[in-house]
Amino acid sequence: MPRTSSTRPPGGAATLQQVATAAGVSLATASRVLHGSGGRRVAEELAERVTAAAAELRYVAHAPAQSLARSRSTVVGVLVHDIADPYFAAIAAGAMQVAREHDLMVLVANTFRDPALERDYLARLRAQRARAMLLAGSAFAGEPFAEELAGFAAAGGRVAAIGARGEGIDTVEPDHAGGGRLVAEHLTALGHREIGVITGPAGLATVAQRLSGFTEVVARPHVAGSDFTREGGRAAAHELLRAHPGLTAVFALNDLMAAGALAALREAGRSVPGEVSVVGFDDLPVATDLTPGLTTVRLDLTGIGAQAMRLLLDDEPGGRTRPAPAELVIRASTGPARP
Amino acid sequence: MPRTSSTRPPGGAATLQQVATAAGVSLATASRVLHGSGGRRVAEELAERVTAAAAELRYVAHAPAQSLARSRSTVVGVLVHDIADPYFAAIAAGAMQVAREHDLMVLVANTFRDPALERDYLARLRAQRARAMLLAGSAFAGEPFAEELAGFAAAGGRVAAIGARGEGIDTVEPDHAGGGRLVAEHLTALGHREIGVITGPAGLATVAQRLSGFTEVVARPHVAGSDFTREGGRAAAHELLRAHPGLTAVFALNDLMAAGALAALREAGRSVPGEVSVVGFDDLPVATDLTPGLTTVRLDLTGIGAQAMRLLLDDEPGGRTRPAPAELVIRASTGPARP
DNA sequence: TCGCGGGCGGAAAGCGCTTTCCACCCTCCT
């Protein structure tokens, strides 16, 4: 039976050895031609023979073997709470764009906001010897996480996070507090005094920061809510309306909840912004399509993801912080307070 | 200097050899204890010593080395057009859920609808020796793709796709045509005769199928559009309105474009559904929050992603097809045609 | 008491690649 003469490698993929043999050169030479770091040159003719043989055999280097030999892999990890959430999807998209510019593949870990799962993924990413990992939706602190992260860093992995995570970790810090402040200033300028805030889960750092920025300006808002979803926003808005009928404005800590609030207001027969103004946060694409168009705070999520990945992949020492600005986008859902 | 006595492995991660030495057993025994496939048993006491040593050294197996030795990796690939698009994000989320049940990690390849990039990712996934790959947004056909895929399959990789892709490939087939038919039936039942359709990129199979299902019932709709985005929908709606002022209904081939159409109708001062009815496709979360609520076709995207991943990971022979039903969700954006 | 077989630990041979080191050959200089 002929061996190296068939076009398709017999079973499984072709190995570098097969390519070398087919080209009549040594393994080392084939390696240098195909993956050589450029430091070493190979004669034109041999190089061509190798390239041809590789193409013929449809050779693709065995990435795990390469990782092992080089002791550096070509994957990076991205940890998100939920990839189906547009907030994280946008961050991931930005990160992936940059990763691909660096010829890296992205391993996405969907933690579903479960701390146990998150720990597990951290370990698996470490097991993969990922070049770096981006903590995009990772609000959990505590001993085991810090240890896992330290272990990862000790083994040469880089870590970056969206939102403060701890020292030594590169972070891109979206200006949640500043955004909250902008909203508060906007609403007070419009004459609103009775303002309700719809919050998300208490433990989430982003929530705390958005709220604290807001309360720097508006000392004692009425607060309700718990779940970071549309339904959570709807329920919280109803609750707020019941408890404080005099409310003239509602600030939902993200756009999803704002959409819910808008629905609740509609159900309650309150006009927006005639009777009640509504503000969201994130400026997801949906904000434009709500009725009325939602006034909200824009975060350049894709840019943030991209920047974090850039931090991860350059060779500077870690521990840097890059602020990401928040910007108020005024649409139709806010207006002057009724007298 | 003491060697194995420190808690944290000196530099880099601990190796199995270090664990074995610390436990006073051989490499083989340590491997059997920590990753043994169960076929072989190890005495209780030794096993405990190994486990303890591993914990102490925070040992995590080197995944690439394991892949190499076992010649089977623990990653699967998911190819999408754009992870920031909620359509693909939902599919990916479903796939990831199942992957994690199988203890697999997911490599996400974002092709940005670029054929060259897509080919490249196919090769890289092959290089990683991914256990399987899911083609979620991959509309490109042609020689090079088929070859790449064949190479992957020949090497033992499984391939599944959302939407027909070719023989031998497991596929989950969303009933795009059926959805289109449902829309057509709904609109004609409401008395609509002059109907405009807003399509996406011509090459996309999903677009073609949705449209063909529709035209089975409504022979000659007015067609416009090209881009699968909100803005594309908006522009196309304006165009349709200009060309066919008598239009009483618009069917946008996805919800994003429907949102744009709704905006265009608002701009043109046409009431929905009073003067013009609007229907979308996909039932993205945004559909509820549009005004009026969007009548659309629901596809269980998460379920589709999950099912595709399940197909990928069971051990049955490939080439199966699983239909995924489409369901009409009637909301406020459709009503009887004006007489 | 001796022999045999089963059970279990260890040595070692890879998995596919990178990279160091060596040897060779050719060219250039004196």
Next chain:
DNA sequence: AGGAGGGTGGAAAGCGCTTTCCGCCCGCGA
């Protein structure tokens, strides 16, 4: 013309793990 030196190909030693195969030791039966 002879020797030194640069450039280039090849042999081989790993990278960290799995898994086969070997051999030891123990318990049992005759």
